[in-house]
Amino acid sequence: MSAKIQRLAEIDRVIHEPGRLMIVALLAAVEEADFQYLRQTTGLTQGNLSAHLSKLDEAGYVAIEKTFRGKYPLTLCRLTERGKQVLDTYRKVIKAAL
């Protein structure tokens, strides 16, 4: 049991933050979503969401693509393979420890 608890120390701190965990969890369940959808769905402020997405992008967990749909500008976000792996590991560690 203590070994499982100790694994908590290995948890990825980038997605452990509640706001980022929310974004990653959402992106894991969709093909892709734009900034506005993530903002509406998570309830995060514009600045918070932007900062969290930058961190996830830097870590290589989320791929961000700027494009247009008609006249409407889209900032599309997708979870990368690395992001999926990290989320899976995170889930397993938390489940085993708690």
Place this chain on the structure above:
Amino acid sequence: MNQSSSRLLEETPEVIASRLFQRAHLRDGLPEIFVGTFFLLVAPLDWMGQNINGAPMAAKAAYAANILLSMILGMSLPWLIKWVRRRFLVEREGYVRLKSAKRQVTYILLVAAAIFALSLVAALWLKLPNLDRWILAALGLYVGAVWAFIGQTLRFRIVAAISAATGILLAFTALSMQLCLAIFFGMSGLITLLSGLVVFIRFMRLPIEAGE
């Protein structure tokens, strides 16, 4: 960050995603508007069918049009909701491409069909008197349970409670089954539609916060 963030560490990512999706899917009231309209279209069908013989041509045409509209709306509901959102509400709601949920939908439909079939077999086995009345009460409870399960918010619980109560109350009346079904679906459709319209109007009044 909103207050739901404090619950995040107590939930698995799947639960978080599912909860957030559900909230996002229902926040504009469109599903309720379309389902409410569908119920209102379906409501008089059985009753009209019973009284169509000898009715004027206009009534027959209305009956046929109602059947056609109900079928089209019923089959295109998910597509219609998605189309309206992408065509008219993308600036407000944002854009999302979901993963295919066909397996999940099939599973839910199979479970629902199995529960219904088992209930019917049990009712026949028990030789319940007034089986149609039991079916009506069960229909009310079933529709109510589905609404409560899907929505998990106060407005859905109210709609669920009214639907369930209507089904149960109608089961105790002496009205014909056709009329009972018309009243049940009419009532359920009307409150669902009203609830959806109120949510939709409130949603459209929210300011658009554009930019990133």
